[in-house]
Amino acid sequence: MDETRRDRDAEGRARNARPRDGLGRPLPYGTPGVERQPEGVVRTPEETVRDAQRLLDAGMPFHAHEVFEDAWKSGPVAERELWRALAQLAVGLTHAARGNATGGARLLRRGAVALAEFGDARPHGIAVGGLVGWAEELAGRVEAQEGQEAPVEPVDAADEAPRLRPGGGGA
Template structure:
């Protein structure tokens, strides 16, 4: 595809046909990329959590975010903040893995705040309290001026998304 051609649907919206890497960054046309998650898939909570965990473990939090976004848009209103918060955690990890420490930390904290109301309930077996702790700890480590690292190191070195991937559900003993 010609790089000057803008791939649009009949209404003029971008189709995003450009190949992407595992962190969702655009690659040059003609470059093999990571297969995108199909949009608008209505999954059960179990299917959503299994697919998102698989993607997180593979170091693909951007793609996990898309899975959570589908749940956010299709699940009952009472659960939407849960799925939105999980999507924000995945995007926060994406930004941290891309080297955007400030944006990553901000989204990790925003996602944790969205999950706070669900902590004690453990909806769908999700370890909400553990995710909130994970998000706060990672945000503190990557944020410029946060954690033990100096600001230059924190803002310059991306994290390894697969190594930092959270467990959505605690492992049973």
């Protein structure tokens, strides 16, 4: 493939066709990568939670973020902030797993604040309180590395994956 030409989808929109790793980082053309999540998929809330949890458990929070992003863009207006907050948590975990302590902590905290707006509600069985606690605790651990002389140690995305629902996937 000509690497100087922009990748385009069937409709002519710019799309980066480079393969990506499990954390969404672009790899050189021709390198085997992780299959990307299709964009614009309309899922039920149950499917969204199930698919995102599967990706989180596999250590692929960048890809889980894409599932949440689809829900936030296609779902009812009343639920958009829920899905957006969950997408921010997934991107925060992505950055922390890439060794970006500042970006990871910032996005984890931003997602936690937005998710906390749901209070004690459990929309679609999602463990809001548990996820807020998980995000704040992980953000604190990631931030604690910033002032150290040693390089920031990336977190293991699969080991740190939150449980979206108690019992079968809750924080």
